[in-house]
Amino acid sequence: MEATPRSPGAGQPTSRAAVLPSSPADSAPCAASGAPPTIGVEEEFILVDAHTGVPLLSNTAVAAAGTALGIDLQLELSRCQIETATPVCARISDLVRELRRTRTLAAAAAARSGTRLLATGVPVLGPLPRAITDTPRYRRMADGFGALAEQVICGCHVHVCVPDRDTAAQVSNHLRPWLPSLLALTANSPITANVDTGYASWRHLLWARWPSAGPPPYFRSARHYDAAVAAMLDCGTILDPAMVYWDARLSAHLPTIEIRISDVPATVHETVLLAVLIRALVTTALSALGRGELARPVGDDLLRAACWRAAHDGLTGHGIDPTSQHLVPAARLLARLLAHVRTALEDTGDYACTRAAVARILDHGNGAVHQRRALRTGTLTDVVRTVADRTADICPPDDDGAASYPADASERSEPTGERPVSAATASGTRE
Numbered sequence: 001m002e003a004t005p006r007s008p009g010a011g012q013p014t015s016r017a018a019v020l021p022s023s024p025a026d027s028a029p030c031a032a033s034g035a036p037p038t039i040g041v042e043e044e045f046i047l048v049d050a051h052t053g054v055p056l057l058s059n060t061a062v063a064a065a066g067t068a069l070g071i072d073l074q075l076e077l078s079r080c081q082i083e084t085a086t087p088v089c090a091r092i093s094d095l096v097r098e099l100r101r102t103r104t105l106a107a108a109a110a111a112r113s114g115t116r117l118l119a120t121g122v123p124v125l126g127p128l129p130r131a132i133t134d135t136p137r138y139r140r141m142a143d144g145f146g147a148l149a150e151q152v153i154c155g156c157h158v159h160v161c162v163p164d165r166d167t168a169a170q171v172s173n174h175l176r177p178w179l180p181s182l183l184a185l186t187a188n189s190p191i192t193a194n195v196d197t198g199y200a201s202w203r204h205l206l207w208a209r210w211p212s213a214g215p216p217p218y219f220r221s222a223r224h225y226d227a228a229v230a231a232m233l234d235c236g237t238i239l240d241p242a243m244v245y246w247d248a249r250l251s252a253h254l255p256t257i258e259i260r261i262s263d264v265p266a267t268v269h270e271t272v273l274l275a276v277l278i279r280a281l282v283t284t285a286l287s288a289l290g291r292g293e294l295a296r297p298v299g300d301d302l303l304r305a306a307c308w309r310a311a312h313d314g315l316t317g318h319g320i321d322p323t324s325q326h327l328v329p330a331a332r333l334l335a336r337l338l339a340h341v342r343t344a345l346e347d348t349g350d351y352a353c354t355r356a357a358v359a360r361i362l363d364h365g366n367g368a369v370h371q372r373r374a375l376r377t378g379t380l381t382d383v384v385r386t387v388a389d390r391t392a393d394i395c396p397p398d399d400d401g402a403a404s405y406p407a408d409a410s411e412r413s414e415p416t417g418e419r420p421v422s423a424a425t426a427s428g429t430r431e
Contacts, residue, residue, distance in 0.1 A: 036348050037286075038161045039095060039279050041271060042085040043264050044076055044154035045106060045391070046123055047115045053384035055080040055123045055152065056115050057131050066109035073106060077138055078152045079131045080123070082106065088161075092276060092350060099268045100394040107392050116384075119391040120367065121154050121189025121203030121263035124383050128152055128193055140239055148210065153203040154264040156186065158275050159256050160282045165222035167286070168257045172216050172225075172248045173295035174285035176303060177322040179215060179247050179261045180310035181337045184330045186262035186274055187314035188367025194380055200314025200368035203263050204307065207245070211237040215303040216246035218295075225250055247307070257282065261307075266367030266390045273357040276350055280341035287344070298322045314368045315361070331362050 049056045057079035066073035066082075074083040084106050086098035103117075110117040118124070130150045132142045142149040162168045187200035199205060207213050212232055219225045232238045241252045247261040259278050265271040285295075306320035309327075313319065315334070318327040338345075338358055345351035365373065367390070374386040 035090065037279060037282055038088050038090050039275055040086050040088050040159045041095065041099060041275050042083055042157040042159075043099075043102070043119070043271060044081055044083045044156070045264065046118045046120060046152065046154055047080045047082065047110055047113075048118055048123070048125070048384065048388075050111070050114050050116050053116075053125050053381060055125070055129045057129055058113050058115050059133065061113040062106075062109050062115060065112040066105060068112075069105050069109055071102060071105040071109065073109060075133045075135070077133060077141070077149060078129060079133050080129050080152060081154065082110075092272070092279075092348075095275060096268070096272055099271055103268055103391065103394050116388045117391055118384070118387045119154070119188070119264050119266055120371070120387050121187075121201060122192040122206070123152050124191050124194075124371070124387065125380060126193030137239075141243075144236075144239060145210075151206050151209075153189075153206050155203065155207070155260055156262045156264045156271060156274060157258055157260045158278045159258045160279055162255050162257055162282065162286065164255045165225075165250055167289065168250045168255060169219040169222050169225050170289055170294065171257050171282055171285040172250070173218050173297075174288060175248055175257075175259065175281055176215060176218065176295070177298050178281055178337055178340070179259075179303070180306040180319055180322075181330075181333050182259070182274065182277065183261050183263075183307060184310040184313065184315050184319055185277075185334060185361065185366065186265045186270060187311065188263040188266050188371070190314075190368045190371050191375060191380070191383060196372065196375065199312050200316070200366075201263050201311040204261075204311035208307075210243075210245050212243055213245040214247065215300065215307060216248045217300065218297045222250065263367065266370060266387070268394050269357065270361065270366065273354065273361070276345070276354050276357075277337065277341065280344040280348075280350070280354075281337075283344040283347075284341050315366055316369060334358060334362070 047056050047058050047062055048054060059075050059079050059082050062082055063073040063075060071084070074085070076083055084102035086095060086102060089095040089098060107117040129152065132138050132149060138149070162171055183201060183204060189201050189203040190196055190199060192202055217228060229241055229244055232244070238244060248257060248259050250257060262274055265274055302320070302322060302325060306322055309318065309320050310330070313330055315330050317330055319330040319333045320326070321328045321333065338355060342351055345354050370386055370390065371383050374383045
């Protein structure tokens with residue numbers, strides 16, 4: 001739920017701010033003029049018993065084991081959750097390396113404590129634990145929001161640096177129509193408490209119950225944003241600015257934007273794809289703003305409905321096109337997102353890899369698809385095993401066509417070959 005300060009040095013433990021912690025991307029300046037924005041990523045995970053797969057209230061023990069291994073694992077609202085964060089990264093190749101490192105060390109810390117690390121938006125097996133991590137702030141949240149604070153949900157937060165907070169507010173406006181597609185892409189929480197919920201992202205439905213959650217409003221400026229936050233503070237719908245749970249939010253004090261719409265992706269490769277697309281969306285927004293183009297407003301009700309549809313259908317059904325207000329195959333909306341950011345991706349040399357990564361997910365499925373496939377062919381225990389195996393799948397992909405980001409454009413000696421997006425999936429004809 002909260003961001004964590006990190007220094008650029010990998011693996012160095014850092015202290016948490018007392019009330020309003022900084023994000024990874026907040027801990028270093030933006031990239032030089034003309035360079036792609038710097039980026040940082042946080043991932044939240046569920047801890048389960050290594051033998052039964054049931055959530056285990058062991059985050060303090062796992063965090064202590066992480067300290068011994070050289071990684072700073074943060075405690076989340078529930079005692080069966082931990083969070084990792086990368087340092088600020090200027091290159092995607094650095095981000096890939098850091099995400100692999102943090103998942104590897106977090107899984108090792110969990111194993112030392114007799115637990116397994118699961119990258120899934122909600123616990124697969126029940127009953128769900130009802131134990132809040134014992135910190136003053138979390139106790140205040142439990143006192144103020146009751147059973148709402150007993151949720152166990154895991155997301156992924158991507159922080160991108162922008163020139164200033166006013167620009168961040170305008171970038172948020174440009175990103176609003178694309179948030180549902182990012183949710184559909186990463187949907188990874190269809191099963192919880194032993195049942196299939198009927199949603200690809202049940203986490204999104206649970207998250208939306210908070211009064212400060214959901215798509216961000218359309219903001220005229222950073223001052224407008226701050227006024228909305230102040231109003232929520234005055235009304236008591238949030239206890240502090242860190243409880244602003246909009247799907248995209250500004251830093252309280254630094255020029256960054258944080259995108260937090262997604263479930264924690266099932267694999268490192270999917271997290272990298274999410275981060276690359278978000279950085280490209282931010283870059284594309286910055287280019288539009290440089291031409292004096294403000295974002296077209298999208299109604300809050302329409303955007304909330306589009307997010308609900310994305311959470312329900314994921315990638316295998318339909319989504320709502322915010323422009324036409326019509327149902328469109330989710331795969332086609334993702335293809336439109338890729339086309340929207342193509343120039344930004346080509347400028348960094350990432351277009352071919354990103355296109356191939358999108359094609360792979362459309363062909364083979366995201367986390368929600370894999371969980372349901374495991375349940376159809378096996379048991380809930382098989383679902384937990386599948387999630388755990390994919391969480392730890394941090395090695396470079398084999399030669400089956402999967403995409404990776406081994407280096408940034410400036411480091412490559414020759415271009416990467418493209419793999420076309422499947423025509424069937426682009427047209428929405430896949431099952």
